[in-house]
Amino acid sequence: MPPLVDPVPGGNPGDLARAHALAHELSAQGVRGIVLAFVDTAGICRVKTVPWQGLQPAVAWGVGMSPVFDTFLANDSIVRTDVLGSPDGDLRLVPDLDRLVVLAGQPGWAWAPVDRVTQEGERHPGCSRTFLRRVVADAEDRHGITFKAGIEIEWTLGRAAAPADEFAPATSGPAYSAARQTELSDYTADLLAAFEKQEVAVAQLHPEYAPGQFELSTDALDPVAAADQSVLVRQTIRAVSQKYGLRASFAPAVAERGVGNGGHLHLSLWRRGVNLHAGGDARYGMTAAAESFIAGLLAHLPALTAVTAPSPASYLRLRPAQWAGVYTAWGRETRETGIRVVTGTTGHQSHEANLEVKPVDLAANPYLALGCVIAAGLDGLASAAPLPEEVTDDPGRLVPDEAVARGVRRLPTSLAHAVDEFREDEVLRTALGPVLADAVVAVREGETAAVAGLDEAGVAAAYRWKY
Template sequence: MGTTRRTPVSEAAAGTTTGAAQPAGGCQEPGHGRERARAAAARLAQAGVHGTALTWVDNAGLTRVKAVPADKLAQAAATGVGMSPCFDVYLVDDSMTTSEYIGGPDGDLRLVPDLDRLTVLSAQPGWAWAPVDRHEQDGTPYAACQRGFARGMAARALAEHGIELRMGFETEWVAVRGPLPDAEAEPAYPTTGPAYGMARLVENADYLRDVLAALSAQGVEVLQIHPEYAAGQFEVSVAPSDPVGAADLAVLVRETVRAVSLRHGLTASFAPVVDPAGVGNGGHLHLSLWRDGRNLCAGGEGPFGMTRECEAFLGGVLRELPALLALGAPSPASYLRLRPSRWAGAFRCWGLENREAALRFVASRAASPGGANAELKCVDAAANPYLLVGGVLAAGLAGLAEAAAGRSARLPAPVSGDPALRGDQPGLPGSLTAALEQFERSEVLREALGGPLFDAVRAVRAGEIALFEGASEREIAAATRGRY
């Protein structure tokens, strides 16, 4: 798996980004690089940018935003932008629950843009984008910052094991003509061709070309784009980055696709399901482990050439998968997608190139010796990508810690064929209620997330379970397909 290169604005003809994807490190603090921020703001103004969208993703998986004029970017980088912490306990319908540490109208945070990720948005002329780190009013990191959690887990992997993770998301979406329909109406898709068919690409050639062009102009390296299985469904995969960078890219790619879709009279839905009778949208996560330029997923003595460290890491992930679903399949709608025999990974097993296993291993190929990686298939785009990469890291690190302590860290036997037909593999939780029960029992995730973030996630999951209690599958799909 290679690494995405993002072109600095000083190197680009039109000014696409102001920084390349960087390895995980310290978060951006208020007052960080004031002169650099002023220079970046000046370059944005020269590029015709009037506003910068500053985004974070809440625990319901929704991307929230505050925006500043281009000439206020330096001030935002210096002092942050105010925002209430209450959004950490907002539900998917914008109602609010509460938790032990977070909730109610009190308090304020500072949103500090990460200038290394600052990007001019090709499909939204006059706009730029940057993800934020969240801080307390006194400048200390906010304990429930999901992006900070992901960064902390990546830093632990490097500090404790000398391992760097490369991660990348697949983004799937369904495009619908005009606005998304209500619960009673059927969606109108912009394509009639067969699944994965060239006819679909031909019918949507201008649309997909513009998606590629916009991502390229933003310095995002696309690996592939194609029509998917469901009606109106497409997928784009981008080159991997460090864990925080991968989550940032997941946000940027999604909002770019959304903007291009609107220009074509389409609405893009990244929800787990648009039609509950059909195949849903995944948000698969690929990962590989690296040390000193070597891919630890290959060249070892473990299964299919993985090193023992890779095996231990993946063993920790597989063990925690039922609890990780509360992070990676976080909506009641997720379980309308997570069903057997739909390539969704509904069983707690792993296998070589097995698209029905929750954890799919991709072995090294002669043409791409560094390409060995693992794919987590049981997750979707309702997930907060920062929570997901951080949670996967925490689970993998627990596996590495067991191996270092001399305890067994071997993977079980790999599974071939459809686990639903074999009948000998454990299923993953079939509802958010069951996943939340596993999450509440996970000491690994509780310790890694810390009290404020763990409890806020738990409160949001419980709130959405109550929100959709008694709703039909069609009602759940209709209520969520326009939210992600």
């Protein structure tokens, strides 16, 4: 795993020579331009591009971009905080050479995630990638804990020939059906070929539940690489879909009713090469540390939804009986609880066991989502928080008194409610720092105001093609 290091003015030792050599290798492969990508607070991937000759200067001094994007909304309106949202200032986008990839789905282009630094070369406090890197490094320094993470990618395919604001499912076959897989067999084969060329290890690719919906899962990586990969995978899916006359939506809901697109997070804790979710003395082979980490997640889950389900459209998806995990409960392989414990099959638990955070969708900035999930879990770990009793079957079936007694709460039913919970959560706000925390609140409040007065169909339409 590459070391987690911050970029510095002029590049870290060896970066400039490496960038020079890489640029010429890219040119020899037919690459003409490089996409420099980051994800803003609203969950939108924003980019700048440079020709291949611009890679070395970008590594040395970055590429300019305004800090105003920290307070952009999904509709490109701008909100403000005390320090963000003005027309003043500039930042530098610095590409990570360890993650640079030639895009198989976009001939002539390469791609790299960026860190955002100030013109003085300091870490920008609004850079979500830097935030996640710091959370991961702190976990190892303070607790000796490292992580493996994966982000499920669900998307819905519409026909590009349909009117621009409408959704016409690209498939007619039933959920998980061979018929649907066959309908888009060439498309999915080309996706797999593109990921293979980009060295993205795909674990599964299959038709999902909703009309036109598919899901892809990849092998687990360190959290920063997992977030990078989530962004890269979506870039690739968009490009290959377009070639087939298809339009890919990663929005939480493309329609006001039905199962939406999730972005479930899988996470496992490791210490000295040992998976803490297997081989322990606690329930289902978990260690005490793994249990306390889950307890921390449950305690902060209502506030976490402001980060993991950040769009008004997210709350069209976060409904009971849709396997979206809308309760502060956990269970082994229980898909209606907010946290699903995955033990793995017999003989494979030591590397397969993990936890799944379910109330997450792909409107979320993956760096913010993973960083806040880790911060919440570490809060439980640090206090040795006890894990409540497991909930089996559907938590929604609990009578109110029993739910209260067992600490089972319904998660926020609106983005405004989630923001209220987030405002009161000092652990998450402290982990993010005041600049990022205030940006989260301002952007979420801006999104809420942007759809005021719309019915559910209007909310779905407003975000259908934004992500």
